[in-house]
Each structure stands twice: as C-alpha cells, then as structure tokens.
Amino acid sequence: MTTSEPSPTKMQPTLEDIEIQLLLEGIYQYYGFDFRNYAMSSLKRRIRGIMQAEGLTRVSALQDRILHDRQCFDRFMVSVTVNVTSMFRDPSFFLAFRQKVVPLLRTYPYIRIWHAGCSAGQEVYSMAILLQEEGLYNRCRIYATDSNELVLAKAQSGIYPLELMQDYTQLYLKAGGRRSFSEYYTAAYDSAIFRASLKENIIFSQHNLATDRSFNEFNVILCRNVLIYFDPILQRRVHQLFYESLCTFGILGLGRQESLRLSPYEKQYEVLAKGEKLYRRLS
Amino acid sequence: MNVQIVVMGASLGGLSALKVLLSGLQPKFPVPIAIAQHRHRDSRSDIIDFLQHYTSLEIREVEDKDSLQPGQVYFAPADYHLLIEPGYLTLSTDAPVSYARPSIDVLFESAAESYREHTVGVILTGANQDGARGAAAIKAQGGTVIVQDPRTAEGTMMPKAAISTTTADQILPLLDIAPYLSALCSLSR
Structure with missing residues (x-):
C-alpha cells in the first residue's frame, strides 16, 4: 500500500469532535496521560460507552466529571485502556x-x-x-x-473467570501446549487462580x-x-x-x-x- | 453527492451474495469498498482466495492503518472490528457488538462519521439484526443505504431489520445491486 491516498473531502469537525479534543487535552494537562494520538474512531466508541455507563449525554459533562472526580477518571482509564484478549490468543x-x-x-x-x-x-x-x-x-x-x-x-x-478455562485450554493445545492446562491454575469458586x-x-x-x-x-x-x-x-x-x-x-x-x-x-x-x-x- | 466510501455488511449466506455482487462491479471501480462479513474467529484468508476468483478488483484482508484506495476491496479480518477513519482503516479487538466481531454496525457507524453524506452502505443477507443501527447512522448523516431485497436473500432477517429500522434509499434484488452501485459511484465522480 502506498501512502498517497486521495485526500478525503475535508470535513468540518462536529461539536462532539471538538468536545473530545478538549477532553483529551484536559486529561493530558491535568493527569498527564496522553490520548491525543489514539485512533479516533475506536476511542470515540469507548468514550461513548463510558458516557452511557456514567449516565451522561454530553462529552463536556464527562469532562467536568473526569477533571473534578478522581474516581471517575480511574473508571475512564480502565475503560479506554483495557484490551479484550485471551490466553494464547492466535x-x-x-x-x-x-x-x-x-x-x-x-x-x-x-x-x-x-x-x-x-x-x-x-x-x-x-x-x-x-x-x-x-x-x-x-x-x-x-x-x-x-x-x-x-x-x-x-x-x-x-x-481470571473460571468459565473461560475451557476456551483457554483449547487455545493452549493449539499453541503447542504439552501438559494438562489445569495444572497451571487452582479453581476457587468461579475463579481460576494461576x-x-x-x-x-x-x-x-x-x-x-x-x-x-x-x-x-x-x-x-x-x-x-x-x-x-x-x-x-x-x-x-x-x-x-x-x-x-x-x-x-x-x-x-x-x-x-x-x-x-x-x-x-x-x-x-x-x-x-x-x-x-x-x-x-x-x- | 460524490461517493467516497462503500461499506457492505453480510452474514449467513453472505459469501455467495458477495460473489454475485463483486463479480458484477466494473474493473476500475472508482471508490474504496470495505466489507464486514460475519465469520468464525479461526477462519483465515480462504474466504478472500475464494472471492478473488470472481472479481478483478483486488481483495485484501485488512492490516491495521491500510490506506483507502479507489477500486480496492477491504475485507474485515476474523475476530477484529473494522473501522473507517478519514483516508485509512483501523482495527479494534473491543468486545463483540451484538455477538459479532467484526460488527457491521461498528463498520457502518464509523464510515458515517468519517465520510458522512459521501457514504454508501449495503446490507446483504443474514440471520440477525447487525447492520440495522449502522444503516440508520448512515442515513442520519445524509448518506445512501441500499438493502438486498429479502425475497432474494438466503437470510431474510438482516435486510428486514435494516428496512424496518431506517428508510432505505433502494431495496434491490441481489443481481441489481452491482449495476446500481456502479452507476451511483461513477455518476458522482
């Protein structure tokens, strides 16, 4: 692939785009975490998920809460940084x-x-x-x-949740695992402790x-x-x-x-x- | 209206529908095409090898940050969401949306945000409701939505869901979609 893509029609940023830029700038200035060069389409989805969980409809309202409430910022960090993966993914x-x-x-x-x-x-x-x-x-x-x-x-x-172990065992075996996967963890209630x-x-x-x-x-x-x-x-x-x-x-x-x-x-x-x-x- | 991106979503029966659709497109299609076809997480590129036999357009399984080129067909990889940014593509491993990864809604909504009224969305056969919300997002931005006529679809639920959720611009038999797209995308150039 070359990098000389035809430049798409330049779009005016929406109000929400502007609010997101302000939110990211605020987080960077105040907390020192820099999300300004994250891929915007996936970051936007995550931010909207957080707004829904917080019961907010505007990004500026989320910004207000994140900047004035450390616990809200902590929740934000978990939501925007955690990656959904599994053991032996691929x-x-x-x-x-x-x-x-x-x-x-x-x-x-x-x-x-x-x-x-x-x-x-x-x-x-x-x-x-x-x-x-x-x-x-x-x-x-x-x-x-x-x-x-x-x-x-x-x-x-x-x-990790015990219910995932069946799936992880399959992946472990496909990855060339040589033992019984259950040797690596202890089951306690609904958890697997490695x-x-x-x-x-x-x-x-x-x-x-x-x-x-x-x-x-x-x-x-x-x-x-x-x-x-x-x-x-x-x-x-x-x-x-x-x-x-x-x-x-x-x-x-x-x-x-x-x-x-x-x-x-x-x-x-x-x-x-x-x-x-x-x-x-x-x- | 100047079409700049075509996005397509398909599920059950999608492979044979895409075969018909892609083989009907002109060789120098003027716009990039991005496709989310529901597939098993372990499936590899066999689907692409299969479809490639039926079209002269190059089909590519997306690698992160591929740039969007006219006449190129971009296929969502198994177990990733495919999203459209202005000028390029991006992937995510976020949780499945309505049990699907790739999710048609995620692809369509990101296209609608990045290309707004210059977006064309095509909903094909499938036995679930993925894509209905995404089609509505494209309409909300002033884009165009084409839905496969459920009577010509192996899975009727997906086209029906899109038709009942939003106002489709065209509801077309499978065979008519490619000529319509070709005309729509060429005229607007």
Missing part, C-alpha cells in the same frame, strides 16, 4: 514462537522480555507457561508494562507508550493488538521506541493484523516466521 503465534524463537533464545544465558501494553495479563501468563515448558523460564525476566495501574494490579493477581511460580520472574510496572522512554535493552519485545489503538503518528513513535529498546538480533512480536509498515526502521528487520508477525532486528 495460538499459531505462540506455536511459531516455540518453533522459531525458542531455539534462538536457548543460546542466551539471560533473556530479557518486554511485554508492552500487557493489559490484564492473559498473554503474559501464556508466555510464562510456554517458557516454563521449554525449560527457559529460569533464565528469563519478563517486564510486563501497561499505562494503567488498576489494570496492572489485575494482571499481577493472575486471577500458579504463583509463573509470576516469579515477571516484573509488573507502569509504562506509558505514548509518553515514556525506553527503560532497558531487550531480547524480545511483545506488543500485540495495542498499536491498533494508536494513530499513524503515535505508531511511528512507538516503533522508534521498540527499535531503540531491542538488542541486535532481538525479536519483535506484533498482532496478527499489525505490521512494520509504519516503522521508520522497517528495513532493519527480517521476517522470522512467514504468516506470523515475528520479526528479528538485524542492525
């Missing part, structure tokens, strides 16, 4: 990771993994399980980050892809279905950050329908597994 990705990435990782004495935008942690635990089964987990340190501390706390707890040993080498911490800098050098960066919520400008920024945070021959894993097209460093990567979004930084 099992073929995890299978390719086992087959193509694990052999490379075996050559390292110590492995640093950054899971950027980990949301409620489902995919972090998936990776921890995979690495344990491959006998690599003891050499790994996984940095699981998200911009929202409430979502991070949920990730840290490692507790084994504490999976968390031993995971560090959960707050990091905002829109505003924060690199904080280490990594052998693997995973960021799946997070960039889709950003506009092209913010995607470029984050790709710059990933490139700077990967060591040479480091691995980048993206979501199934994401690509390096918007990365300024597209040519510095090679495709590691055809059909899966696994790339290796070459230089």
